[in-house]
Amino acid sequence: MSELRWNPLLGEWLVTATERQERTFLPPPDYCPLCPTRPGGYETEVPAETYDVVVFENKFPSFHRHPPAPAIEDSAFYPVRPAKGVCEVVLYSPDHNATLAGLPAKQFLKLILAWTDRYKALGDLEFIKYVFIFENKGKEIGVTLTHPHGQIYAYPLIPPVIVKELEQSFRHHEATGHCLICDIKDQELRDGRRVVAENECFVAYIPFFARWPYEVHVTPKRHIRSFLEFEERDRSDLALIMKQLLVAYDGVFNKSMPYMMNIHQAPTDGLPYDHYHFHIEFYPPLRQAEKLKYLAGSETGAGFFINDTLAEEKAAEVRALIKPIVW
Amino acid sequence: MTVHRKPNETETAPSDAQAPHLVVEKEVTTMADGKRQMIFYNFSEAKTNGHNGHGSNGHDRHGA
Numbered sequence: 148m149s150e151l152r153w154n155p156l157l158g159e160w161l162v163t164a165t166e167r168q169e170r171t172f173l174p175p176p177d178y179c180p181l182c183p184t185r186p187g188g189y190e191t192e193v194p195a196e197t198y199d200v201v202v203f204e205n206k207f208p209s210f211h212r213h214p215p216a217p218a219i220e221d222s223a224f225y226p227v228r229p230a231k232g233v234c235e236v237v238l239y240s241p242d243h244n245a246t247l248a249g250l251p252a253k254q255f256l257k258l259i260l261a262w263t264d265r266y267k268a269l270g271d272l273e274f275i276k277y278v279f280i281f282e283n284k285g286k287e288i289g290v291t292l293t294h295p296h297g298q299i300y301a302y303p304l305i306p307p308v309i310v311k312e313l314e315q316s317f318r319h320h321e322a323t324g325h326c327l328i329c330d331i332k333d334q335e336l337r338d339g340r341r342v343v344a345e346n347e348c349f350v351a352y353i354p355f356f357a358r359w360p361y362e363v364h365v366t367p368k369r370h371i372r373s374f375l376e377f378e379e380r381d382r383s384d385l386a387l388i389m390k391q392l393l394v395a396y397d398g399v400f401n402k403s404m405p406y407m408m409n410i411h412q413a414p415t416d417g418l419p420y421d422h423y424h425f426h427i428e429f430y431p432p433l434r435q436a437e438k439l440k441y442l443a444g445s446e447t448g449a450g451f452f453i454n455d456t457l458a459e460e461k462a463a464e465v466r467a468l469i470k471p472i473v474w
Numbered sequence: 475m476t477v478h479r480k481p482n483e484t485e486t487a488p489s490d491a492q493a494p495h496l497v498v499e500k501e502v503t504t505m506a507d508g509k510r511q512m513i514f515y516n517f518s519e520a521k522t523n524g525h526n527g528h529g530s531n532g533h534d535r536h537g538a
Contacts, residue, residue: 190506199517204510253494261515383493464496474492 149209150217151228153305159307160378162220162230164209173291180206181294183241193238199254200261201238202299208234210300231274235265238294243398245295246403247282248393252472255386262299262410263374263382269301270277270415277302277309277414285405287432287439297408305414312411313423320422328424332366341462344391344469348384351392353462359440360461361399361406361431363392371425372413387472392429395468400436403424495520 151160171180171374183198184191194202204212210232221227237259239247245256247290262280269278282297283290319327335341335352343363344351351365365388367381378383396404407430413420434455444449501514 192505193512194506195514198514200515201512202515203505203512206510254495256494257498257515257517258498260496260517261513262511264498264500295525379493379495474494 148218148228150215150219150319151230152219153226155224157307158226159310160228160304162209164207164230166207171291171292173286179243179292179294181236181238181292181296182243191404192236193241195241197241198238199257202235202261202265205215205234205236205298208232209223210234210302228303231303233269233272233275233299235269235299235301237261237265237280237297237299240295241366243294246284246393246397247295248390248397250295252386252390252392252474255389256382258384259374259377259385263377265299266374266412266415269299274303275301276416278412279309280304280352280410280412282406282408284408285403285432287405288407295366305416309414313414313420316422316424323407326370326422328366328426329341329370332368332424340459343395343462343465344388346384346388348381349388351388353458353465355458356455357458357461358446359432360434360454360456361396361404361429361465362458363429363465364426365392365429366424366426368386372420372423373425374412376425390428390472391469392465394470394472395465396431397430398468399465400433402436404431405433406430 149162149164149166151162153160174180180187180192182191183193183196185196192203192206195201210230212233213230214229214231217227217229219227231470237258239245239254240250266278266280269275279300279302280297281300286293298367316327319325319330323330331354332350335354336345336350341352341355342350343353348369349367350367351363353362354364367383367385369381369382371377378466393404396406409428409430410425411428413423440455445453496517497520499518501516503512503514504510505512509515
């Protein structure tokens with residue numbers, strides 16, 4: 148069963164998705180459902196031997212285009228809603244052992260074009276208010292399938308973290324007339340100590356307020372709200388800086404770096420959101436090669452993050468690993 | 475702790491000269507279960523006139 152339940156204590160919705168208990172969990176490589184179907188082999192999700200990027204609806208979705216009726220009755224105190232939305236899987240490569248970091252910069256560009264198309268198509272659906280593009284990479288994050296892939300959740304409402312960013316951005320704009328994320332980006336560029344990489348259109352930095360040791364935000368220098376406002380140069384520079392960052396990440400501990408990649412864009416509910424600004428947030432969970440930064444009591448129970456590191460030192464570490472990228 | 479960034483230390487080489495101009499071919503199908511949608515994106519490189527910076531019309535996605 149799948150439904151939205153209102154949390155009156157925090158003032159936010161959560162979704163139940165009981166069928167996800169049955170989803171495939173770390174299958175052996177020979178039985179990866181995300182690999183292409185091989186001649187004479189078992190039938191996977193992908194009936195093609197090769198492709199550049201493929202996107203399909205998740206077999207075990209948290210949100211459904213045609214959601215089932217909620218398992219419990221709605222009430223004024225505990226509102227319940229159908230979990231109407233769309234969950235998609237984005238395959239980065241037919242190669243089971245590839246990682247995004249190891250793919251050529253051109254593949255990043257292809258991915259950005261596919262993401263743009265999905266943001267537009269899903270955002271155009273009347274019942275979709277927010278299109279969230281993300282990747283969970285690595286067993287440390289809890290991925291159940293290791294084939295290189297990301298996901299898209301098209302929500303019927305604006306999710307809580309984005310609501311908070313929008314509120315802060317709105318308040319800052321009301322008070323100063325400026326975009327908050329433009330001001331953060333300008334402050335990081337002026338200071339420079341936390342900048343990791345930079346090109347004409349984008350800057351990557353560990354923000355002053357980082358919660359994770361290697362958290363990096365990738366922000367366009369122009370005031371852009373979503374992929375729909377990208378020009379060709381924006382796309383190519385984003386592809387280059389993402390590739391630089393992910394290669395550098397893999398150099399930090401000399402192993403494939405696990406991370407959560409979260410693309411924050413304007414909602415798709417029809418309002419303008421002129422005060423908001425596209426950016427990508429990367430959260431690697433490692434604080435040392437074999438030590439995870441756990442979200443324990445303070446972080447999870449109180450929402451008060453404890454960062455065991457200084458952003459300035461970690462930025463210098465990642466910056467030293469940035470290398471030029473060629474097409 | 476003093477970890478100052480050197481000017482241009484993180485700059486990439488100029489990227490616009492070699493940036494590929496991609497044209498997408500999109501194929502929308504229905505998956506084997508007859509319910510779910512699947513989209514294949516395959517790209518080819520188009521020849522450019524060498525200009526791909528800001529000032530383009532912003533509508534260069536060629537159907538993507």
